Amino acid sequence: MSTAIGSKNVKSDNKLVTASLILGGVVIAAMMIFGILMLFAQGGVINVSDAAFYQFLTIHGTGMIGAAALAAAGVMWYFLGKYVELSKKVFIWFLALVLVGVVLVVIGVFSFEYASAWTFLYPLPAISANAWGVTGALLYLFGMLILGTGFLLLYIDTGRAIIKNYGSLGKGLGWDVLSGKKRVEDAPPKAVVASTMVTIVNVTALIAGAAVLIMNIINVINPSFTFDPMLAKNLTYAFGHIFANAIIYMAVIVVYELLPKYAKRPWAVTKLFLVAWTMSTVFTLLIYTHHMLMDFSMPKWMLIMGQALSYANGIPVLVVTAYGALMVVHKSGIKWDMASGLAFMSMLGWTIGAIPAIVDATIVVNHVMHNTKWVPGHFHMYMGLGAVVMLFSFMYYLAKIDSNVQETKLDKFAFWCYTIAMMAISIQFLVSGALSTPRRWAIHYPGWMTPAVFGAIAGVFLVIATTIFIIHFLRYVKNRGTLGSDLHEEKAA
């Protein structure tokens, strides 16, 4: 069933996908500015009030993950739609609900001074030491709930479409191939396997998130309703970890689709590939406990599992996806342009970001690294230099195949500017973590300031590069439907 079925109305579908990418891209750029302001404030360069700093922190974390997930969902929808029949109505509902959610979150944070960080760790939304009130908390929590509902609708639809076409989610992951019931040549395409994985993990994550959000909402309205803070924390990290991780698993479809086309080499689905994606499905669901390694009251086996499976979670990307990408590119005479260059760079970002992540998942290391800036160090690397770069790669790809907008030297400048700046930002976070600098601190002691200032300056270059990427994409949107390249979109890899 790996035949590309395409969509009845590619142009209209592309409009929806570009809407998600524009919204996602612009919000990501805006969130970068809050990141820069926080780093300058920590570096002692500018004065930001404590209230404003933690509002920036809340909006930066929530906005970055939300925006990247939105754009990545657009990418997944675009490629998955070539193999299964997806509902356009559901995608429109998804976009609308996300937009409503974002508006509520922004009003809650900036008009009602809500600042719980994205983690909204129970019972902080209700116990703010008078920093924010019930209205702010409810706007944020309901905003998140509506946003999550939008995503849940989308994944219910992707799940429905996959089951309709392939029989079950297990078959979407290629389990019938692994069990020998089907030939590997008939395995589902890479986009379907990845989308099945994301559907499974994100439906789980969103249900966990909705549960803890609703409990927090009731607690904010009626503080006499209480619940177990450890259960709340488990649900919060099960939601946050899985949802954030799934961004890269949605966006990586770009790499699977683009690199073989550009290198003119096949990147076939193998049994090893299917095993790797099943491993990723299981590990992604289970390893959120590595966020709770400093919760000594948790069952010890869960924390040991958190470490062991976090180590194991590096194997699929290091042995299968990154290695496969390198094989496809090696001595291929590949045609490098912005899309292929960014796709390749994103694999580097993901892979090197996995290293400090694995290190931090080691319990004895986490004992002195947890909630230091080491943590944003590793996730800025695999999100900022991995997942988000995949999104930009897709933007350039779409512009190439669906318009006559040419890439310029400015785009090439932006490529290197973005790469170096994002690398610098990630490294300064890691250095800060190694220096024991706590994360989520509005002020820094003098010994912690220098890396923050360095990161803020790098952030300015990052925003410049991102703006160039987005301007190129907006030029495409204006010229959509004009001359495309020979890498026609319907030729799925």
Add this chain to the structure above:
Amino acid sequence: MVQTAAWVTSLVFMSLILIVFAVVAWKSREKSDYEPIKTKWNKARKVYATTLVTILLVACIYTLRELPYDLPIYGESQDPTLVDVEAVQFGWIMSETEFKVGEPIEFDVTSTDVTHGFGIYDEDMTIIAQTQAMPEYTNTVYITFTKPGTYKILCMEYCGLAHHYMVSEITVTE
């Protein structure tokens, strides 16, 4: 120091990956048939995967030998000093704040309002131990200070607008 070991390990493996990607990008300008490349590098993948899994397995088992959750084995005449630590927005209430070098201590950490993080920093502002301070739960940090000095307690979990002012001190003498 754990931080240095973490930093050096990360830097070594990250540099290795960077070099591999750079070499592949450089070599991508050449054009060869894919079949021989696939055969060669699929074979190499087996060695690479085996090595990687072995390294991860050994590192995982090695680092799991001693965990901060485990009660240390005390000497016969060594009774640990039990310290009650209560976190509140935005301060630390501790039953004791003065200790001796070599004295085994158990910090029993909890919170009366929201979740906080109990982080112990030495005089160089390097974190040496931490745990979460949670309402309804008590987490115990086992520590024996080896150097005298003034140690700081910092909040390591975001707990509200004065989170970064939630700092306290303990003294360790010879």
